[in-house]
Each structure stands twice: as structure tokens, then as C-alpha cells.
Amino acid sequence: MLKGREPPAVQPLQGQDPDRIADYRLIGRLGEGGMGVVYLARSPRGRMVAVKTIRAELAAAPDFRRRFAKEIAVAQQVGKEWTAAVLAADPDAALPWVAxxxxxxxxxxxxxxxxxxxxxxxxxRGLASGLCRALGGIHAAGLIHRDLKPSNVMVTIDGPKVIDFGIVRALDGSTAGG
Known part of the structure; x- marks a missing residue:
């Protein structure tokens, strides 16, 4: 789609950051938002992954972990061609996370x-086509992406990929958005 673009810079880990989350060795920070911190990490098999941790105050909120677990289960059903695949998660960890x-x-x-x-x-045109396919896959899995914005669309050599579902809501209403 577009050539010659460099990926965003990975920031160094900060003093309060863990070295590992589950089996993932943290390499650096990719970003931080309202839900938590996103780290670049390496899986035990050497694969590069993004691990998002949830802020402690959100994890402590009543009903949050149940909603987070449901959202992860549904997000794992979304097609991988136009979105970042959900690989693993632990909504019950002291610091909930998703990889x-x-x-x-x-x-x-x-x-x-x-x-x-x-x-x-x-x-x-290519961007619009890819985003329509991504949203079609997201909706087909029963989700509404409630944080779709330019910073949550990656421009890759294979076309756009939607990332960071943020706060999602199940289409059937069983998972409240918030």
C-alpha cells in the first residue's frame, strides 16, 4: 500500500515495568492508553507479540474481569487476515493481560x-477495502469495535490491519461496553 514507512519506535521498559508477563519476555513499550500499557514481547518460541496489560483500577472494578474474559473469547474468533490475532490471555491474573x-x-x-x-x-481505495473486510470479520464474530481510529489501524505491506479492540461490546448485548 505505502512504501518506505518505518514501524513506530519501541520505547525502553520503565522501572515499574515487569520483565515478563506469563511466558512472554518483555522487550520494550509500544504504547500506553486508557486501558493499560502495551509491550513488545517475545514468546517462548521466539515469536514477536504485543502484550497489553490492563490498568489495576480497571481490573478492580466490579464485573470488569468477567466482561474482559468474554471479550477475549469472542475476539479470538475474529479472522486473522485483517486484524491482529489474539494468541493468549489471562483475565484472572493479578494484572490482567492479552497477547x-x-x-x-x-x-x-x-x-x-x-x-x-x-x-x-x-x-x-485499498485502505477502505481492507477496513471493510476487517470490520466485516469483527462484526461476524459478534463484536463491535468501539475504538476504531487511525492510531488503531496499522499500515502493513499486506494492507491495513485493525488492532487494539479497546473497549468492545458483543452484538448480542451480553457484554456491556464501558
Whole structure:
């Protein structure tokens, strides 16, 4: 889709960051948001993964862990072609976490900011097609992605990939969004 773009820089781990989460060895920080911190990690088999930890105050909220576990179970059913695959999770850990396939590349936000304006028409068409397929897969699994924004769309050599489902809600209403 777009050539010559570098993936976002990995920040060093900070003093309060753990060295490991479950079997994943943490390498650095990919980012931090309202739900928690996202780390770049290596699996026991050497695969690069993104591990997202949930903030302690959210984990302590009534009903959060049950909702988080349901959201993970449904997210694992989403097709992998247009989204980051959910690999493992532990909603019952002291610090709940979810591991997804690491998607290398810049975010759509970074691409537009770096270019300083609109994307070329062909790029927009490819992006729109990929996002429609991603959202179709997400909805087919029974989820609504409630945090779809340019910073949650990775631009890869194979087309766009939707990441960080953030706060999702099941279409059948059994999982409350919040």
C-alpha cells in the first residue's frame, strides 16, 4: 500500500515495568492508553507479540474481569487476515493481560501525519477495502469495535490491519461496553 514507512519506535521498559508477563519476555513499550500499557514481547518460541496489560483500577472494578474474559473469547474468533490475532490471555491474573500477534508497520495516523495530508486515491481505495473486510470479520464474530481510529489501524505491506479492540461490546448485548 505505502512504501518506505518505518514501524513506530519501541520505547525502553520503565522501572515499574515487569520483565515478563506469563511466558512472554518483555522487550520494550509500544504504547500506553486508557486501558493499560502495551509491550513488545517475545514468546517462548521466539515469536514477536504485543502484550497489553490492563490498568489495576480497571481490573478492580466490579464485573470488569468477567466482561474482559468474554471479550477475549469472542475476539479470538475474529479472522486473522485483517486484524491482529489474539494468541493468549489471562483475565484472572493479578494484572490482567492479552497477547496478540505483533503487527509491524506505522499506524494510519503516523502515515497521514508524515505525509502531511491526504493519501493518494489508490491507497485510500485499498485502505477502505481492507477496513471493510476487517470490520466485516469483527462484526461476524459478534463484536463491535468501539475504538476504531487511525492510531488503531496499522499500515502493513499486506494492507491495513485493525488492532487494539479497546473497549468492545458483543452484538448480542451480553457484554456491556464501558
Amino acid at each position: 496478540t500477534a505483533y503487527v509491524a508497520g506505522p499506524t494510519l495516523h503516523q502515515v497521514v501525519v508524515e505525509q502531511g495530508g491526504p493519501l493518494p486515491e489508490n491507497s485510500v
